[in-house]
Amino acid sequence: MLQREFWIITFTIGFFLSCTKNEEEPLNVLAGGKTTVFVENSNSFQFPAPNLSIEELEQHRLGDQAFEAIFVTAPATNNSGLGPLFNQSACGSCHPKNGRSVFSENPGDLAGLLFRLSITGKGPHGEPLAVPGFGGQLQTKANLGKPAEANVDYQFKYVNGTFADGELYELRQAIFSLTNSYIPIPGGTLISPRMAPPVFGLGLLEFISESEILKNEDIQDSNGDGISGKANWVWDVQKSSIQLGRFGWKAGQPDLVQQAAAAYNEDMGVTNPLFKIESSTGQRQQDSLKDDPEIDQELLEQTAFYTRSLAVPAPRNQSDPTIQNGKRLFKKIGCEKCHLSSFKTGVSPFLFLSNQSIQPYTDLLLHDMGDALSDGRPDFNASGNEWRTPPLWGIGLTLLVNGHTHFLHDGRARNLQEAILWHEGEAKSSRDQFIKLNKSERSAILKFILSL
């Protein structure tokens, strides 16, 4: 059977099975608009958007292969170009099943946790300044025969607290240190741990219009609600201009192609048309090969398209009274001021992403999250204390998909409740109100978030 015929049959089956009148069913929440799927198993983050065309599905399939491809040391017949310095050898290594990386119990194997580095100051486009001898990211692995930049170790620090109803809680934070560096790490180096997040639904976030995002900015908190919200403005390599930042823990990347390109270059040491120079350039680990860029624009676009065209899993059990109560309380204590539930995407060259009503539970803006969560490292306009609100859609499936419930930018939170309790800065009021709730109310909020 020809491939195209195969797909036509598939579509036909789909349409015969369909019954779109039920889209109006209020409890079947389409978190990703028409990109939503209703799946509750370990593959929940791995489906293509169901509204892709046949051609787009084929693009998505190729992107899936690119995303899963394991790179090896050049020269090689297939998947050539890993390193010389790297953190992982495939996109999927940091984003298992397209989901959230675990906080590894073994410091020798960091899984999807990496460390951005910089020294004080800004580059010509406002970017963080690279650390001499180390660049902008710590690579903890290297091709055989070359030294990695450093190892990472950590010790846990514990913080204890009490809810208003007397129940005790404990928070855990890893205090990181860099060891065995191949050369001394310059004094004053700023270090930011970053845990790899899920990659589904990103296409929808990419095509929320700039004006829709910026209308929620309130940098001076002029409405006095304690929440500011600030866009990051970052360097767009392809456009050679400053653009709105949307992706990454500090919204440091403007779009998915650049996000993918930066990950290939820094995370895997794979040079590409946007970042043609090895991350090890100028260091003694640099290779002498003349094979850059090691992947072409087509592969880069395929990878970006894959993350752009993944489906968003639908929330579950929305008719459950506890979940409905949790949703009400979530709003009441102010969580939704940053974790915005409602957006509409603008016009996109990818029709499947255009004009979709979505519920990502993020505003894509930076917020001061307090000193406890601060990494002390500015990133374009983001201060050390500022982080972009992460989307909450699909978060309740993390245990099923990834086998853990580790959250926040450095994976310090062992569960959702710990993640909430780390909220300070602009989110302190909401955090404090959460602490004052009784046990059943706290449970309802957690159950609601886990239903997303």
Add this chain to the structure above:
Amino acid sequence: MITTQLKYFLSFGIFFSIFSCSDEPVNPQSNYSEILKTETNQVIILTYYDLNEKAGLLSVRCDEFSSNKTQAHLDLMRQLWRDARKPWEQSEGFLFGPVDIQGIDPSIDSWPVNVIDLDAVLASSDPLTKEYLDGLEGTLKGFHTLEYLLFGIDGNKSVQEFTDRQIEYLKACAQSLKGETNKLHTAWISGPSPYGTILKTAGEPSNQVYLSQKSALQELLDGIITIADEVGNGKINDPFVTNNITLEESRFSANSKQDFADNIRSIQNIYFGSTDGNYNLNSLSGLIKTKDAALDSKIINQIQEAITAIINIPGTFTEAISANRAAVQNAQDQVRQLQLILESELKPLFDKL
């Protein structure tokens, strides 16, 4: 690696069938715990047990190789590699749980082999121990690195070609593989939260992973659909369509046809709830038989058609992708047909459970 087309149209099935079923009668809640127990104990854990045993046998023979460097011993190691490969490929219909969330899969089955770094290790004076290999990337250990070492790039490596360092690497690599298969088997049966228990107790109030039995059953179903997709649209398709033999996964050992057939057998095993080819009442097949006996027969028949078509490809897969394209095409079609039935006919039944 989970990449193939039927996974994508799977999403259509999910999307449309969910929307389609809300105005249809819903069957009363049934108890599927016996099915989950059977699938877990009689298929998944048994397969991982077998894998771990076979990896152990391979490791023992590799350990002996330096003192018994004969063609017969090399042939034995190659056969033991194939023997261990079989349960691994038969486990690919259920690539969820510890194999994935504990990151075990990359240590067992990463592809391609990192030949440049492997040569660098062999040329170095690093001690070649299990512990050393445990710390290396997946592309420097596991089945495919063992395959490369045992068979050579053209599958005809002679005993005389093995250097002392290669033998040391081979031993450590087999030990490392055995360590991973042991970790995998153990994770399903013991520890504070064995994954076997998690799957078997799906839907119970204490189970935070599978909140319903239906979710666990759909996990099993998605697993077999995914591997059908992978075989039909990835493993066969990529080297076949591009006519590029370097994209064939088990080329060094010429074991690809066996791999593909065992992948389809993994579907059969899950569907039958057994690993011996016999139908178990408490299985997906048993469940479907009560709801649509004709569909059950159709699935059983198509599984066999797919296996037969793969086995009937003349010669090696490497040869066939250029010399017997019609036979390869037929095998691909039969696997795709199986996937189509699972997706478009079986999955809607599951969605209504």
